[in-house]
Amino acid sequence: MFRKRLTVALGTLACAALLQGGVSLWALQAAGDKVYRGRVASDVLAGFLELYGTKQRLRAWLSQSLLGAPVAPQLREQLQSEMAATLDRLDAMAVLAAELDGDRGALQAEHRQRQEDLRVLHQSLDELRIAMASVQPQPPNDSSVALWSEITRVFDVSQGRDLRSLLDRNIAREKAAVARDRAAADSSLALVRTLALGAATSLALAAALLALYFARALRQPLEELSTGVEALQRGELQHRIPAHRHDEFSRFAQRVNAMAGEIAHHREREVEARHRLEDLVQARTAELQDALQTLRQLEARRRQLFADISHELRTPTTVIRGEADIALRGQDKPAGYYQGAMQRIVGAAQQLGGVIDDLLTMARTDIDTLALHREPLSVAAPLQEAVEQAQTLGLEHRVQVEYTASAEDWRLLGDAQRLRQLFTLLLHNAVRYSHFAGVVQVQASCVADASGAALWQLHVIDRGIGISADDLPRVFERNFRGENARLHRTDGSGLGLGLPIAAMLTRAHGGHIEIDSQPGQGTKVSLRLPLLVEPVYEHTDR
Template sequence: MFRRRLTLVLALFALVMALAALLAAASLAVTERQVLRGRVASDIATGFIQLSAQKQRLRTWVAQTQQGAHADSGARAELLAAMQGTLQRLKGLTQQAIELDGRAEAREENLRRRETLAVLEQSVSALARAADQARALPPGSDAAQAWTELSRVFDMPQGHDVRKLIAENIARETAAVQRERAAADATLTGVRWLWLGAAAVLSASAMAAALHFGRALHRPLRQLSEGAQALQAGQLGHRIALDGQDEFAEVAHSVNALAAELERHRERESAQRQRLEEQVNARTRELADALASLRQADAQRRRLFADISHELRTPTTVIRGEAEITLRGIDKPAAEYKETLSRIVVTARQLGAVIDDLLAMARSDIDSLSLVREPVDMDELAAEALAQAGVLAARQGVRLGESPRRTGRHVVAGDPLRLRQLLGVLLDNATRYSRAGDQVDITVEAVQDLTQGPDGQDEPADLRVTVGDQGIGIPAHELPLVFDRHFRGAQARRHSPDGSGLGLSIARSLARAHGGQLQLHSSERGTRAVLTLPRIRAQDLLAPEPLTT
């Protein structure tokens, strides 16, 4: 069967690869050994050359000493140490050469190296004694005779011609280097041809196996692929016409049985799907309605929580601040306590009104707030709001301007609690988004649009309350969005991370509920919030009853 043939071929390939691995390991070991032998031979030749050069430098040092040139004794010690180190290195290399090459001629050559090194070791000892005894020549000494004696000491120590011995060894080691290099080149050439032949055999075998299995696999794989594509396209009636006893025929029979079973399941599922779709559509409509209701309820809940967190913060801060300032330090006069308690009562009333508003907002009634209208002196109300803002201003390090002058003519019809809440929002924003040392001002003035009074004189029809600061300002592209619920600009978030973006939205709603309007103007020098309210004319100040809307 096909599986057996494939297993046999794969086993043969595994065997060939194992043999190739063994051959590679053997080739690598032979090549590495040959290269190492060449390197050792080259190091030995270099060592003899270095030893000759070191001996010549020591000879020069002794000659300088005899001539009275004040040669450095440290240089002599370094030269002798270098010669001893070179001899020890040559001994080690000779021992390594013996371990790498066990041939008879190699053993004989290494024996000569050892004998030469023994002679050189004795000669170096003699040279060391001669260098230690080197002294400057007495005046009138024969320099030529001294040089001859020096040459005899360095060239023929203890009767051995060291110069000739070193020269012979350099020549012999140079020849050994050339011989080892030629042997390494021959080894590399043999390994290269060996691997080229092995690669050719493996390539031919792989190509033959690929050609055989390619022909054997083409037809069954094509039919199986066509059957799989037909099933993928939904043609469950397609059957694979593949007969025989091999593995591909077994797969074809299994796929055909699977297609028949899927075809039966499809018919049953089609009927069930239709019934389920009807049920799902009905449940989807019900869930969509329920989800819409939940989203609306969740949005109202989030909105209520956000409004509560925003609107309760300022009054509670004012109450706590008033109480802390009053209790701080020594006892104060009763009148001052009374005045503080009066401001706390006013703020508590404002807090109660805020809670009522939040409950109304929970019922989506912010646009239809219940206002108890009565004449309200905006000069007095602005002064009270400015006093309440003093606690937050002190905490922020912001300066508050003078209270508006009491004129008695800046009167509007409105709910004092709501208007105090509105001014509190504007002053809270101006103080919160100012830097330490900046100033916040509030002014009350009549608008120049005139209307005729009862005495026939023209009177301003509206009143303008302006809260100005020197703070961070609002970018021009954000001004149209500041009244949107929960909107906070990037610069505002960086300056004061806490906040919900609800204050200005509520303030505008309160302004509209009083028949007025709220506008913001901003630049790099700060922001101005302008509140415009209908002003009560002189004859209206005599109205006996407040109006409720």
């Protein structure tokens, strides 16, 4: 819209300039024609004046000839030739004047009169040539006077018309024509000046009006665009430039507004992405801090483990070396003495073997990745073997292990060696942390979970030292031993690996293990493993 108005305004100025040029060209052409016509009229006037002067000179020559003054006959011929040439020029200029005036009716009579007069003058010249041919220079007498009168009459009258008045009339007419053409030329030049001044004034006024119009029309949209750009430069992306008009500025404002909206959208997404990144960094930082804390805890446990390993390995090796030294020291001793020493050495060696087994197990990168050879089997045999080992261990601590084998053949999918290791860990842990002359009860049964799936359940119950509420959540952590356990087993072989290994073996068999304990009252360990067959003997909510 605004581009169209600007194009129309500039086109109008161009047309006005072209019109001014055309008018000026026409006025200059008209003025040139008038000036040329005035020059032709001036030449005609000059021709008549020259004709008049030549005729007067010829008259003077005749006067001198008739009065007997010495004259040159060649001068007469020369003057007559000049008059003829002047008349020929006047004929040509009369035709040119008629052509320049065109078909203007007011001047047609003038041109016809001029041509008629020129015809008379031609005729007069011819008559004058004939009359002048007979003139011979003579002394003055009466006949000369008569001849002068006759010749004068020929000079002044032709075809009954007074040549002097004819020449005077033509001279006056040509003077009037010259004055008229000069006035027309002056008028044309004045018109040219007026037109040029008017056109220049009109163009200047039109240009000023257009400049004023476009200045007023451009001021508001340019101010709005400038204000909008400054707002966007300050970061005020919600600012919008008014776009209510139907012109190029409104379309540009719409594009700027769209750009501002897109930038604001990108900034919002950038802020969201930055917040998400900050949250992610915080989360990762928290995870790293947790990992660092875990590493610190692991390092502390590692140091404690090395201390425990040193203590656990030092105790049985010291016992073995001490018993051997005593047995070998001095004289020979009775066989019973040696047998007792060997039994004590065997016990210490068993204790050392248990420690070594725990260390080998701990050396594995992940107990969950232990290779299991799972196959359908009866759980009674591994359990019976584990109970017998626990009963042997219980003899050393005066702890009784009570177990009544069931007649049911419970079968499950598992690794017999790993199951025996699992049961042994639970039973040995119960025996070691029971009081002197205590009792450990082993109970096996078949239960069903909430979904009705059959589970084999094992309870290991002791009346030992128990576990405190603070230590109970950590009993399945590697290398963890509660304060009560350390105080109870100051010479024990536990490295805090029994229950963590038991939990991993349970998960490897798809089972579940949990511990319920009260300090000073004992501990109950419950183990559940999935059965292959599903006879339901009793139900539990767990």
